[in-house]
Amino acid sequence: MNLDNSPNPTFTNQHSRLSTTSSLICGLKEMSPERWESFLLVYSPLLRFWIRRKSLNSQVEDDILQECLQSIFTGIDQFEKDSTKGTFRGWLKVIVQRRVADHFRSQSIERPVPQAVFSTISAPEQKDPADLIAEEQALQALKARAMELTRRSTSEKSWQMFWLTSVEKIKTAEVASQFQVSTAAVRVAKARVTQRLKDLLMEG
16 A cells, blocks of 8 residues: 555544654664664655755655655664754754755755755744645645554554544443453553554654
8 A cells, every 4th residue: 555645534633742752763773674664654755745845856856865864864863852952853854954955065056056945944933824734734644654554553453442432532431342342451452552653653
């Protein structure tokens, strides 16, 4: 299944605020192939979206994406989640901006470099409304990919118990009765799936 084209599910406010947890970051720092594959599946389209906003041709986009991934691979060990230093997504976005800036610097000095390339990340209120909408859609698509990847790595029964309790807000006791399990089993399934989502989304 192409995760880029996965349907965008309905998210609760709780899901939209899922934040960085240490396990995926630790997995990336330890160069875990499974963790890197998950990262690429969930985050590569978002990186490409940010690159594409710079109006570059597709070949250049591919090259810059590879350079970004290399920078992430070599720099992840220095990343630390710290509210005073910014978020993980903010860190990724800075890497994209720097690699795009590097691309323009490498071009002929006769070709002017767009000033926006070197600008800092704009605060939300400074952004064009269309840009805000486009970025929100890209972030929702990222969450959809995380949901789909989690669903594929979870048993159907556990996923259904999570979905019914977390998304459809059906009472735990009703779901337990439906699946003929204890309420504790429903809570465990919900907690495991929720943790997996938190692990993949890495920040709100």
